[in-house]
Amino acid sequence: MSKAQGPKNTQDKKGMSRRNFMKNTGLLAGGLVGGGLFGGLITNQMKKQPATDKKPATSENKDMEARTFFSKTEDFETISAATERLFPEDKLGPGAIGLGVPYFIDRQLSSDWGSNAKEYMKGPFPQNQEAAYYEDQSKDQNKQGPNSVTQVAAPTPRYQTRMNRGEIFREGVKTLQATAQSKHKKKFFELEGEQMDEILTMLEEGKVRMNGIHSTVFFNLLLQTTIEGAYADPVYGGNRNMAGWKMKEFPGPRMGYLGQIEDEEFAVMKQESLRDYQEMWG
Amino acid sequence: MAKKLEKVDVVVVGSGWAGGIVSAEAAKAGHKVVTLERGKPVDRGDYVGVKDELRFSDRYEMMQNLAPETITSRNTLDEEALPVRTRNEMMAGTDLGGGSVHWAGATYRWRPIDFEIRSKTVERYGEKKIPEGMIIRDWGITYDEMEPYYDKWEKTAGISGEPDPLGDKRSNDYPNPPMKESPAVRLFKDTTKKMGYHPYQVASANLSQSYKNPDGETIAQCMFCSYCTEYGCDFGAKSDPLVTVIPTAIKTGNCEIRTNSLVRRVLHENGKATGVMYVDLRTGLEYIQPADVVVLGAFSFTNNRLLMLSKIGEQYDPVTRKGVIGRNFNGQFNITFLGARGFFDKKKFNLFMGAGALGGTLSDFAGDNFDHTDLDFINGGGIELRQYGHGPIATNSVPKGTKGWGPEFKEKSVHYTNRSLVAWYTPAVMSWWHNYTSLDPTYTDEFGDPLLRITNKYTDHDKAMAKFGIEKCTEIMKNMGADIVDPDSIPEEFDHIYDGGHYAGGVSMGEDPETSAINNYLQLWDMENLFVVGGSAFPQFGGHHPTATIGALSYRASEGVIKYLKEPGLLTQPKKQGAKA
Numbered sequence: 001m002s003k004a005q006g007p008k009n010t011q012d013k014k015g016m017s018r019r020n021f022m023k024n025t026g027l028l029a030g031g032l033v034g035g036g037l038f039g040g041l042i043t044n045q046m047k048k049q050p051a052t053d054k055k056p057a058t059s060e061n062k063d064m065e066a067r068t069f070f071s072k073t074e075d076f077e078t079i080s081a082a083t084e085r086l087f088p089e090d091k092l093g094p095g096a097i098g099l100g101v102p103y104f105i106d107r108q109l110s111s112d113w114g115s116n117a118k119e120y121m122k123g124p125f126p127q128n129q130e131a132a133y134y135e136d137q138s139k140d141q142n143k144q145g146p147n148s149v150t151q152v153a154a155p156t157p158r159y160q161t162r163m164n165r166g167e168i169f170r171e172g173v174k175t176l177q178a179t180a181q182s183k184h185k186k187k188f189f190e191l192e193g194e195q196m197d198e199i200l201t202m203l204e205e206g207k208v209r210m211n212g213i214h215s216t217v218f219f220n221l222l223l224q225t226t227i228e229g230a231y232a233d234p235v236y237g238g239n240r241n242m243a244g245w246k247m248k249e250f251p252g253p254r255m256g257y258l259g260q261i262e263d264e265e266f267a268v269m270k271q272e273s274l275r276d277y278q279e280m281w282g
Numbered sequence: 283m284a285k286k287l288e289k290v291d292v293v294v295v296g297s298g299w300a301g302g303i304v305s306a307e308a309a310k311a312g313h314k315v316v317t318l319e320r321g322k323p324v325d326r327g328d329y330v331g332v333k334d335e336l337r338f339s340d341r342y343e344m345m346q347n348l349a350p351e352t353i354t355s356r357n358t359l360d361e362e363a364l365p366v367r368t369r370n371e372m373m374a375g376t377d378l379g380g381g382s383v384h385w386a387g388a389t390y391r392w393r394p395i396d397f398e399i400r401s402k403t404v405e406r407y408g409e410k411k412i413p414e415g416m417i418i419r420d421w422g423i424t425y426d427e428m429e430p431y432y433d434k435w436e437k438t439a440g441i442s443g444e445p446d447p448l449g450d451k452r453s454n455d456y457p458n459p460p461m462k463e464s465p466a467v468r469l470f471k472d473t474t475k476k477m478g479y480h481p482y483q484v485a486s487a488n489l490s491q492s493y494k495n496p497d498g499e500t501i502a503q504c505m506f507c508s509y510c511t512e513y514g515c516d517f518g519a520k521s522d523p524l525v526t527v528i529p530t531a532i533k534t535g536n537c538e539i540r541t542n543s544l545v546r547r548v549l550h551e552n553g554k555a556t557g558v559m560y561v562d563l564r565t566g567l568e569y570i571q572p573a574d575v576v577v578l579g580a581f582s583f584t585n586n587r588l589l590m591l592s593k594i595g596e597q598y599d600p601v602t603r604k605g606v607i608g609r610n611f612n613g614q615f616n617i618t619f620l621g622a623r624g625f626f627d628k629k630k631f632n633l634f635m636g637a638g639a640l641g642g643t644l645s646d647f648a649g650d651n652f653d654h655t656d657l658d659f660i661n662g663g664g665i666e667l668r669q670y671g672h673g674p675i676a677t678n679s680v681p682k683g684t685k686g687w688g689p690e691f692k693e694k695s696v697h698y699t700n701r702s703l704v705a706w707y708t709p710a711v712m713s714w715w716h717n718y719t720s721l722d723p724t725y726t727d728e729f730g731d732p733l734l735r736i737t738n739k740y741t742d743h744d745k746a747m748a749k750f751g752i753e754k755c756t757e758i759m760k761n762m763g764a765d766i767v768d769p770d771s772i773p774e775e776f777d778h779i780y781d782g783g784h785y786a787g788g789v790s791m792g793e794d795p796e797t798s799a800i801n802n803y804l805q806l807w808d809m810e811n812l813f814v815v816g817g818s819a820f821p822q823f824g825g826h827h828p829t830a831t832i833g834a835l836s837y838r839a840s841e842g843v844i845k846y847l848k849e850p851g852l853l854t855q856p857k858k859q860g861a862k863a
Binding site: 085086087088090092095113116117118119120121122124126130131134137146148149150151152153154155156157158159160197200223226227228231232233235236244245247248249250251253254255256257258260261262263264266267274277278280281 | 330331332333334335336339340341342347348349351352361362364365366367368369370371386462463464465503504505506507508509511512517614618619630631632634635636640668670672673674675676677678679686687688689691692693695696699700704708724725726777778779781782783784827
């Protein structure tokens with residue numbers, strides 16, 4: 001998926017360079033100026049979307065499929081099994097594992113987000129009823145407010161623990177494994193689907209004791225990252241082959257839809273990724 | 283030891299609409315201005331080619347780094363406040379242009395009643411209509427006096443819109459025609475018109491055509507690309523400080539903008555501000571920037587906290603109900619923007635297209651446009667249907683009763699991706715004696731200074747308004763033909779999620795220094811060469827989105843700053859309003 005690995009001539013093949021885009025849409029003929037006014041000059045030309053030809057099959061790129069956070073295969077398999085229960089494969093398309101969600105999560109946890117680089121992590125971290133209540137109240141109403149409709153649809157983790165997200169996941173994996181062991185004397189990923197669901201529901205409802213954190217917080221993080229991994233740009237390791245977007249008929253980033261915004265009919269388009277979009281800008 | 287720099291006429295803290303407008307106006311008037319911005323320098327190029335939902339909407343690329351500083355939050359006076367630790371729970375913009383760059387662009391003027399809420403409520407419904415503990419007041423400025431400033435801001439920003447059929451007197455039309463109508467917006471407008479309401483297109487800072495503003499800045503035409511709210515615009519088609527007032531300020535040659543510069547104190551002597559102390563966040567070195575006038579034009583939280591850390595003005599104490607700094611905290615949280623979601627099995631909309639301010643709205647239940655005699659609340663709000671253009675991570679709405687994960691969730695969330703619409707109510711929020719800001723006794727920032735603490739809880743009044751809005755939106759959504767209509771539920775209590783940026787007050791405007799911090803030029807009663815500009819000035823929240831009012835107040839404050847530099851002194855004389863106000 002990295003640019004370096006793709007064929008050097010993708011731009012020519014796909015006709016996707018910014019220059020070609022503008023030529024195709026008649027912008028060059030109009031005597032286009034530089035970036036500054038670009039937006040103002042694209043008007044009805046935007047009715048035409050840039051043509052997409054075949055792109056290199058990103059699933060061929062196996063380099064994304066290596067772990068950078070979870071050291072033990074068993075831990076990774078535990079998380080993988082859990083995400084697949086949250087977002088299963090069905091007739092619509094792949095589930096979490098098929099979409100590469102476990103690799104997405106693995107990468108996110110080794111990023112600055114996973115180590116809470118931009119979150120307030122100073123103490124004290126009280127472990128009293130108030131903090132527990134706070135962590136537990138992340139239910140229905142947590143996404144109301146202006147702009148909330150643009151946020152991931154999973155409940156917001158309410159955060160009062162001293163652990164960062166990576167550490168929460170490590171504890172979470174242990175909790176999944178320990179609960180599977182004590183209830184069924186098996187590894188989590190060896191359980192029947194319904195048995196896994198039962199354990200996940202216990203976590204969701206805060207019925208499993210975890211150290212230093214309410215289990216709901218871990219569950220919400222797991223659900224949040226699973227949804228993100230299914231639908232984030234493929235550059236992050238999930239949404240493999242843009243299959244998440246295909247299920248939702250989401251086209252990916254585009255210059256705009258000025259010519260289509262008024263149309264009654266639903267616009268079906270080929271998926272394009274951030275890489276395609278950046279290539280268009282050149 | 284802080285290094286003392288050369289004195290300037292005006293030092294401005296913050297570079298969003300508030301700080302940006304004052305910087306531009308003071309510089310245009312020939313004054314030497316230094317503008318200090320804590321975030322990094324950015325320009326439009328930083329937002330080109332980066333349409334990435336995860337990075338901006340879910341990892342909050344444009345929001346403040348909370349590691350060095352956040353706020354703490356609690357509901358009641360007897361609780362210990364806990365820090366709001368993550369950016370999922372706290373939205374405050376940063377970098378050059380501030381939160382005004384990631385905004386959506388929905389533009390509303392507030393109504394005459396918003397500015398005279400106490401006197402007009404008493405006039406129409408009697409003193410008893412205002413419940414005990416509600417500390418609303420008139421602003422000390424009327425809609426008619428605000429009108430020229432609204433007009434000026436709309437022209438700077440190139441607002442694209444049509445007049446509200448139930449709106450108030452305007453000196454001019456919007457400078458640009460309204461945005462195009464999508465089928466979802468059309469359905470909302472056609473339906474509500476049939477219901478006897480007065481819908482119109484949301485006035486927008488996503489421009490309907492390319493436009494040159496009176497300062498000579500060009501703003502491009504919106505492409506409906508959908509990467510809008512929480513993003514910078516890669517076409518320069520969303521009006522923000524980066525394409526308007528910041529270049530205007532710079533080209534005068536009178537304004538120097540210093541980024542990575544975090545202001546930690548307003549310095550003062552004998553009741554006059556002498557300048558500010560700030561830190562260059564790259565080197566850690568401290569500087570003193572002396573100035574004749576100090577303007578706090580930062581986010582409301584920062585404006586509040588800087589006054590408290592600098593020991594300026596009397597801190598509000600909810601027990602004695604004395605003091606003004608921190609009083610009248612208000613804002614729109616999870617009890618606002620409630621309504622109903624409709625699921626359409628037979629219709630499909632292009633919901634991945636859109637713009638931050640694309641939408642339909644109506645004012646039939648805003649302000650005092652409807653009779654409140656038999657209602658247990660005052661004021662009101664707009665009802666909107668917006669088409670932001672949703673990314674696939676966000677669009678996972680499923681009908682109530684659907685499990686939030688697993689096979690049923692997947693099937694329904696995919697099915698309804700382009701088949702679900704929301705109508706919501708944007709109610710005004712009144713101020714109460716128990717909602718306020720102060721410094722936290724426990725938690726500190728990276729320098730050891732106390733964090734700002736918010737104490738905020740909901741009242742029966744808030745719940746009554748929310749219920750009313752939900753009912754109206756539910757009726758609309760049913761009439762729009764949705765197969766399933768899910769009304770929102772009313773939260774029991776404020777959940778400490780600071781989402782959306784509509785948090786205000788604490789350094790509020792009024793006529794009486796006993797109850798207000800600033801006068802109607804946004805000049806501090808207690809320190810006449812200090813102006814505190816932005817949403818922090820709202821004594822209570824109006825029933826529509828706040829940005830136009832912040833823009834208008836910033837032009838008003840600019841006029842005050844320029845007047846003051848000509849002839850120092852209090853620009854408005856205080857009046858006695860009484861303790862209730």
